[in-house]
Amino acid sequence: MQKKIYIGFACICVLTIFYNCTTNTIDEGDVADLPPIVETITYDDDVEAIITTNCISCHSGPNANAGLQLTSYLNVKAAAEQGNLLNRINNATNPMPQSGLLPPETRQIIDQWVADGYLEN
Ligand code: HEC
CATH class of the missing domain: 1.20.5 (Single alpha-helices involved in coiled-coils or other helix-helix interfaces)
Incomplete structure (x- = not known):
């Protein structure tokens, strides 16, 4: 028993x-479940730190993965505007970084930066 x-x-x-x-x-x-961001998002204040922490170890220098440099305002903007940066950071089956999706709060900042028109500062 x-x-x-x-x-x-x-x-x-x-x-x-x-x-x-x-x-x-x-x-x-x-x-989509998060409350909307009300502050203005800029590259210098918000986006650069996220990219530096999570991306440039693989996406900088002469051996950058996929030949993709994410080291300046202009090349991060180009990757978001013309490339598939947004798709990859939000892609659960093929995420960037490869170790797994960043927290939604972090991805929301990048999405908002794009929606605000890629402000630099
Ligand atoms: C541990 C290494 C590593 C980290 C960290 C990393 N990446 Fe990558 N990334 C790669 C590799 C390897 C590829 C090529 C293979 C692939 O597409 O999955 C790639 C490909 C990409 C691509 C596609 C490029 C193309 O032309 O198809 C994008 C966009 C990208 N990464 C963005 C990012 C962003 C944004 C971050 C940070 C949030 C990041 N990566 C972090 C290794 C990394």
């Missing part, structure tokens, strides 16, 4: 953990 209760309890634990893991993955990427 005791054993059955124990096994039942173990099953509930496993199911709870599984449920939490799957729902977290679904919730994680939703920029």
Whole structure:
């Protein structure tokens, strides 16, 4: 009898953990659920720090991955405007950075920068 209760309890634990893991993955990427940003977003104040922290280790210098430099206002703007930077930072199946999507709050800043017209400062 005791054993059955124990096994039942173990099953509930496993199911709870599984449920939490799957729902977290679904919730994680939703920029649309965040309140809108009210401040003006600029490259110098907001975007540069995000790119420096998360991207330039692979996207700078002579061996930049995919030949993509993300080291200045102009080349980050070009990657967002003409390239697929926005698509990749929001692409859950093929994300940039490759280690996984950045938090929605961070991606929302980049989206807003684009919506505001790529302000430099
Ligand atoms: C650990 C290394 C690494 C990091 C960090 C990284 N990237 Fe990449 N990136 C790559 C590699 C490798 C490729 C080429 C393969 C691919 O497209 O998946 C690539 C490709 C890309 C492409 C596609 C370029 C093209 O011409 O198709 C974009 C856009 C991009 N990265 C943007 C970013 C941004 C923005 C960040 C930061 C938020 C970032 N990457 C962080 C390694 C990295």
